[in-house]
Amino acid sequence: MHGTQVHDTQQPVISVRNLWKVFGPKAARVPGSAELGALSRRELMDRTGCTAAVRDIDFDVAPGEVFVVMGLSGSGKSTLVRCLTRLVEPTAGEVIFEGEDILACDPKRLRDLRRHKFAMVFQHFGLLPHRCVVDNVAYGLEIRGVAKAERTKRAKEVIELVGLGGYEMSYPDQLSGGMQQRVGLARALAVDPDVLLFDEPFSALDPLIRRDMQSEVIRLHREVGKTMVFITHDLSEALKLGDRILIMRDGALVQIGTGDELVAAPADDYVRDFVRDVPRSHVLTLKWIMRPPRDDDPLDGPELGPDVVVREATRSVLAAEKPVKVVRDGELLGIVGDEEILSVIAGGSDS
Amino acid sequence: MAATSSSPVSRTLPRVHIVVRDRGRIVLGILAVWLLLWVFLRGMHTLALGGAQLTSVHHWFNNLNDVIGANRNSNPVFLYFFNYIRLFVDEFVIFVQSVIAQPSFGRPLPLIGWLGVVALVGFVSYAVANIRVAVLATAGFFVLGLQGLWRESMDTLALTLAAVIISLVIGIPLGIWAGLSDRFARLITPVLDFMQIMPSFVYLAPLTLFFLIGPASATIATLIYAAPPVIRLTAHGIRSAPHDTVEAGESLGSTRTQMLTKVLLPAAKRTIVLGVNQTIMAALAMVTIAALIDAPGLGKTVIKALQTLDVGTAFNAGLAIVVMAIVLDRVTTAAADRGRRRPNRIVLLAGAAATVFAIWLSYTYLWAAEFDARLDIGSTIVLWAGEATDWVQSTLAPVTNGIKDAFTWVLIDPLQALLADSPWWLVAVAIVAISVVIGSVRAAIVSAVCLGLLVATGLWSDGMTTLASTLVATVFTMVIGVVVGVWMGRSQRADRVIRPVLDAAQTMPAFVYLVPFLALFAASRFTAIAAAVVYAAPVAVKIVADGIRGVSATTVEAAVASGSSTWQTITKVQLPMSVRALTLATNQGLIYVLSMVVVGGLVGAGALGYDVVAGFSQGQLYGKGLAAGIAIVLLGVMLDRLTQAAANRTQRGGSR
């Protein structure tokens, strides 16, 4: 498994260990059994009538990180993210949130966590059709028992933040899809959660609006700095938003890594297929294309960091007379010349 | 292109035809044998029973009634259960009556007089719906006063309100429970189905056994009939709350109560209000019928008039029922459709003040309490309607009698002769055999059991007479259903025009339909059948129209493209493909017709309907009336099961 684990110094916000969710009769026997656990989706269905939507998944989410979960339709993304707050009850495994085992919580504690620590944005918005925008946004505060004046004030702030000022008294069916999702976003932000969960929030929107909303999330992340778990089946969205990306297939984890890691070093053909159409120069960084310095390399060329994206380095590399040095903390890591750059831009083979 | 796309049509349709046609041949064969035997066996073993004749079963029921009557105040079940329910319901009804309908609290008049009620109705309509229906409601209630039927109308309204309030208090929580729990939903659905297939009429007799003749029985019968819609629709509304919304509510940490009150109920509100609408309409219909067991109000006026064939009075009171039905229906429908518009708060406050003032006036001053008799237009309506009837009956007599006699002679008499004059065992064997052929073995067993029990009620002969009327009426209902239904199914325009009329017709209590037919055709079996057809046709038409519309547009297009004429498209594609809708329409048509043929006992339909009615009014016929009620249930169950089985069978046949 190719996984970059979070820095040891940082306590993860969420750690998931050996998480299973099996739908179907007598689901609990599947995670325990090595034999059943190894079956393919089809075989498992034929043998037991069960579907393993999440199989034995491990990952950590660091504070402030945007963690993206990606996979094809039916790969278990929604189920996985719902297991985190037990909207779907996991069959086996552990979900640790800030050191507390969520699966061991009693209903009251769970409700408290949902009220204060997590908030979720849904694919089809899930707004309350009988309430206007303010009351939708204030819902989370209302059920916590926040007084009316206070929650309305807070709701208005958040509505302003997501750029919906002026629509406070509108009803969901009077808003466009993009605006409705802004309401969904505002509702999640209003409760000031530690973690925001997004389940394909922009899939129902058209491409232009989707791009707006993605920028909106990036902006909000910069402004409020929340930890986010973001589900999508769109790779460009994943690359745009995600600090790290988890790729799922048939409920199992295939690879975890940063965008450039997935593009540069796909774990298998499934991932390779996923990243095939990505413009590599937009994702790869110099560290993936540099070569070791040779003795005859002139070492007086310009310097660049290893995490500079190829596209951004192109101009300076091609303009420079000498090959560019890739340097971190004064240490020479490698060399990038015209040849390396051009092979990426021309869509050359894997490095 | 046309040939290939129409080939699936021509390949599957003939097979359905053959299956249907084969079964049709066997049924014809059975009928032929039956006819042949009838020629020889006519008049034997017919189990006929004279009007005042009783069997031991009827005596036994009479006894049961006496025994229960004697022990009503000593038997613990009655003492601690039924009597309490009766007392509670009675008290409640009397309380509501004393507010708007009956003299009370030592006053010669109810607490709130006409002005107060009219103002209150207008205000409530505005508060829950909008100004338009408020005006309509106010005007409608004013008309009730003009008709000279204020007190009767208020009695009907009081009884309806009492029954509706109890229905909602019981029904909405049950509906919520059924919406939240699959277990409970599975448990209650068959019960609701059963409550609704019973002709409303037949609850009455057994209920009087436990709750005596009077308001308690009337209210409880109404409750049984009126509660199912609100239970069903509440459950449905809760179940159809959008999944994402429910999940969002959950993800924010709502408790179960918060979930219910802030997410599910608001999302289901419109559906629940529609359920309330249906409950109110059902309650009104039932309250008028409950006049048969002495429920006060407009229904009683209609029944008395029908029994003396006083069309004028029946018309006036029937009109009042229609007015009340329209007002109640419009107000509740508008309340459901109101959406988010809230009434203006200032107008609301002013209206409340004015209403309170009007109530105070009507409490204090006689002119505002009792409708001024000088404004009465009711007697004019009675007079005119009576004269119009006389005129119609004398001038149109050749026409109407011609129609009536032709139908009676060609259809009703022969069928009745076949059913009622055959030996009972021959009829039973024939019906069971037909059940096997067009239904299923299960349906045949149900038929056999029902027929056996029908013999046991001692009312076989009356049962067969009623069955004959029911079948004739159902045939006509289906003819209308298919003709109008196909028209509506094929033409958007026709649908738009006709559907509201059907909707309106369906909200009318059954009684109302008797009046015009009584005017046209005087008291006869034909009159009852004609009224039943008109009562049942809207349901059948709607189901057929929906079935026709449900036939896939591509199939129809393919048929047209391959050169079918309109007639061929209808008979070879649209009707065969909506065969399930047709059987369903027949099923519903039968149930409606059956409940109406019984009400027709009041206008000369005789047989079971008459037995039931007579049982309520004459002590020594009580047992027979009760047995007749049971016989109607038996016929209903048999016909329902049989048509259901036929529907399932055609569906399987069609999809094969």
Ligand SMILES: Nc1ncnc2c1ncn2[C@@H]1O[C@H](COP(=O)(O)OP(=O)(O)OP(=O)(O)O)[C@@H](O)[C@H]1O
């Ligand atoms: N309540 C359920 N009962 C049974 N099976 C379920 C249930 N929910 C999900 N599944 C199954 O689990 C698998 C994963 O579903 P999930 O909704 O998590 O996929 P997804 O990755 O979110 O797909 P999509 O991109 O289409 O939303 C699917 O095979 C689905 O059929």
Ligand SMILES: [Mg+2]
């Ligand atoms: Mg999903």
